[in-house]
Amino acid sequence: MRYRRLGSTGTVVSTLCLGTMTFGNETDEAGSHAQLDRFVEAGGTFLDTADVYSRGISEEIVGRWLRGRPGVRDNLVIATKGRFPMGEGGNDAGLSRLHLTKALDASLGRLGVDAIDLYQAHAWDPMTPIEETLRFFDDAVRAGKIRYVGVSNFVGWQLQKAVLLARFAGLAPIVTVQPQYNLLARDIEHEVMPVCVNEGIGILPWSPLGGGWLTGKYRRDDLPTGATRLGENPNRGVEAYAGRNAAEQTWQVVDAVRAIAESRGVSMAAVSLAWLVDRPAVTSVILGARTVEQLDDNLTAADLVLTDDERARLDEASAPRVADYPYGRAGVDQQARRLPA
Numbered sequence: 001m002r003y004r005r006l007g008s009t010g011t012v013v014s015t016l017c018l019g020t021m022t023f024g025n026e027t028d029e030a031g032s033h034a035q036l037d038r039f040v041e042a043g044g045t046f047l048d049t050a051d052v053y054s055r056g057i058s059e060e061i062v063g064r065w066l067r068g069r070p071g072v073r074d075n076l077v078i079a080t081k082g083r084f085p086m087g088e089g090g091n092d093a094g095l096s097r098l099h100l101t102k103a104l105d106a107s108l109g110r111l112g113v114d115a116i117d118l119y120q121a122h123a124w125d126p127m128t129p130i131e132e133t134l135r136f137f138d139d140a141v142r143a144g145k146i147r148y149v150g151v152s153n154f155v156g157w158q159l160q161k162a163v164l165l166a167r168f169a170g171l172a173p174i175v176t177v178q179p180q181y182n183l184l185a186r187d188i189e190h191e192v193m194p195v196c197v198n199e200g201i202g203i204l205p206w207s208p209l210g211g212g213w214l215t216g217k218y219r220r221d222d223l224p225t226g227a228t229r230l231g232e233n234p235n236r237g238v239e240a241y242a243g244r245n246a247a248e249q250t251w252q253v254v255d256a257v258r259a260i261a262e263s264r265g266v267s268m269a270a271v272s273l274a275w276l277v278d279r280p281a282v283t284s285v286i287l288g289a290r291t292v293e294q295l296d297d298n299l300t301a302a303d304l305v306l307t308d309d310e311r312a313r314l315d316e317a318s319a320p321r322v323a324d325y326p327y328g329r330a331g332v333d334q335q336a337r338r339l340p341a
């Protein structure tokens with residue numbers, strides 16, 4: 001396992017983080033605990049959950065696992081999130097001080113910990129001024145309930161605004177952002193990643209395998225079937241990846257990953273995850289697994305480093321399609337400036 005600083009903080013985490021979105025959903029409690037044990041054995045030190053995963057059950061499963069293994073909590077960095085609805089009322093969702101106060105206390109209770117190491121706004125809230133949210137986070141840090149602040153699913157302007165407001169108001173800084181990022185979805189490279197590189201924010205990619213597409217389990221002209229996330233809802237899978245990115249490019253990426261996996265004698269999941277771990281500003285990649293066997297496969301990425309040539313082949317096959325302006329050639333040329341010779 002490799003380790004890295006969490007954004008620009010002095011805290012260190014494993015470059016693979018265990019996501020817990022399947023816990024209490026596709027994965028039962030025993031299976032979830034087996035994944036947590038396996039992850040820690042492999043040297044993993046970073047867990048990601050959210051209040052909304054299985055409506056609190058994911059956090060409860062993690063909490064019972066922590067209670068059953070005295071001492072394990074001390075070596076872990078635990079992240080959770082608040083923002084999505086946890087009830088039907090108008091104040092059971094959002095980034096308001098009112099909702100987050102309740103949401104944070106409920107997460108602390110379910111996890112059974114004194115403090116959450118990384119507390120994240122799960123998405124932007126158009127109804128709450130971000131100043132209110134940032135002040136809430138800062139108060140929670142001062143109260144000892146959270147240690148670091150992160151956000152998730154923010155677009156570029158939202159992230160930059162939050163980062164600068166926190167800095168100039170002297171509030172706890174945003175240290176990480178958690179966006180969707182994988183070889184089939186590189187949209188964050190236009191706006192979010194440059195903010196992160198410039199501001200020293202750590203990226204925590206979610207759905208690193210595109211929900212399973214990048215493991216090679218889905219094949220051309222062959223709709224997913226059986227007990228898989230996409231198999232249970234085949235149209236969602238095809239629309240989210242093959243449809244959205246143009247089917248041909250999706251297969252081009254899958255073929256490029258397969259060729260490298262075969263030549264290195266490793267799995268396609270390992271290649272896809274290793275590409276992500278070494279992208280600019282990435283701190284730690286959030287793994288998702290339904291079974292311990294899948295987790296084992298994904299953990300083989302822990303020590304895999306791709307060559308420059310392998311990275312270039314993956315970069316090329318997965319290159320986001322953009323018009324010349326403002327993200328393509330014309331936009332880049334417009335911003336160029338050189339010193340006089």
Ligand SMILES: NC(=O)c1ccc[n+]([C@@H]2O[C@H](COP(=O)([O-])OP(=O)(O)OC[C@H]3O[C@@H](n4cnc5c(N)ncnc54)[C@H](OP(=O)(O)O)[C@@H]3O)[C@@H](O)[C@H]2O)c1
Nearest residue numbers: 019020021206207208209210211212228229288290294297
């Ligand atoms: N902040 C957010 O809004 C947000 C959103 C989504 C996720 N997340 C976080 O990111 C984590 C990971 O997301 P994700 O679950 O979508 O990740 P993912 O790696 O893209 O997809 C995981 C799914 O792919 C399949 N899979 C994984 N490894 C496999 C392998 N080695 N071989 C074959 N199939 C494999 C499994 O589904 P099947 O076996 O069922 O096909 C598994 O549940 C979550 O647990 C959560 O912590 C955050």
